Amino acid sequence: MTTTEQTLTGEHAELLEALGKHRFFLRYTVQGLTDEQAALTPTASQLCLGGLIKHVTRAEQGWYDFIQHGPDAHSGTDIEGHLNSFRMLPGETLEAVLADYEAVSRRTDELLTSGVDLNQSRPLPVAPWFPPNSSWSIRRVLMHIIAETAQHAGHADIIRETIDGQKSMG
Template sequence: MSANVRPVTDERDGLLAFLAQQRHVLRTAAYGLTDEQARRAPSRSALSVGGLIKHVAATERGWLDVLLQRERPESPPGVRDLYSGDFQLTQGETLAEVCARYERVARETEAAIAAIPDLGRPVPVPKGVPWFPADVEAWSVRWVLLHLIQETARHAGHADIVREHLDGSTAFALLAAAERRLPAPWVRPWEPG
């Protein structure tokens, strides 16, 4: 996948293609990192590249649960809530495992969306969640997809900044390396330091 979204055929294809492209850009921020580097939070923020990928995978899975009206899992013991543990790649987790989980979530999302004939179908807003509006009864499937694109893009940008703090790598150099592009006058593919 390139830095640009391929031509799309319709709204559903466009929404899924843009979501897939943002997932790709986010994962590219991890290109060439070791597990230890993926855990590091090199700025004043607590964000790490691995933690961001883990968070976005959990967020997308959560929205899929909302979309399909599935029960949400309970918080593991010692974790304040599911959200608080999402941003950290623990010592027991690897970047490869988190990326594989994200791929599974992506396939599940795409299969679920393919099975929904109308993107305007209502998705009931969960009640009692402090960051969900109390005065909105339902979103649409379309709204959920747009929100996932927004959330993924926001965190892809965070991951770009975190990666640049780690080793100076920039998004275009990482994309060029991941896509095995030849050096160009405007960008040299990233190489391990």
Template sequence: MVTHVRAEAQGDERGALLSFLAEQRGGIRRAVLGLTEEQAAGKPSASELSLAGLLKHVAEVEQGWIARAKGEPPAVKRDESNWHECFRLTGDESVESQLAYWEKVAAETEAFVRSVPTLDDTFALPNDPWFPPDERVSMRWVVLHLIRETARHAGHADIIRESLDGASAWDLVAKEQGTSWG
């Protein structure tokens, strides 16, 4: 990603992890900056991914993992019949509503991560075939997993956005800051 994380300013491991997660969220948020709903829903590459769909997906994934870590069910239940719906906006969903939802999810993530007694606390992974049976992971693991998941999709978002209108991640950082680069 093209921004700098000042982890030392946070003063602790939790702050550093949350800062890196926020940085990756920013890459996806910037990728939809200035786009119409139609552009954000566009699929300009061989992939079926759109920026709007990535935005919805990362918000749902983050909420779901934090819910699991809390011992709660995810807000949205996905299974074989509806998993694909997390990659496209439906009904009255919009980029704006998804950004607002993700902002709420991010605040809940930060509050939860800061509230756990230790990042070494664990919870059970879901009983899904791609996870080892009876595996437990730490709170640290879940934040690192969210960083990895969000970063992966931030990279996809960079490519999709550049394919839509030529705007690079560097261009979008400058646009967000009201400056130019280069």
């Protein structure tokens, strides 16, 4: 933990702590797995553990870009990229997927520890799932990243338990 993180207080610290908790659970689900196991889709869905981490990485990167550069920088409307983010593609390794997630996580953490203005707002990208002409504050974006990470950590826990019985909790 850096000195900045140790002295961070208030809402920024709480958001960082919540995000860190759910990231831990997501990463924990893949400990000790091979690339082949990380690519398995053992449930009724087409989700795999490596793909879930790729998806969360892509989503967090898109929202980070949105915070930094506005709605045109968000990659959320790229449907093929979105679909591929749920899969381990040929040649991808769990180690590389985790390294990408770590790099993106570090950038988001640095943004939070910088004391970014959580009230700053940006218009959302044009997409069918966003109401027209709406905006989100940086706070709302970070809450969305936390929620998405937590949701997919839960999915990952179910998939891991199906693969080999290991549970993240309980």
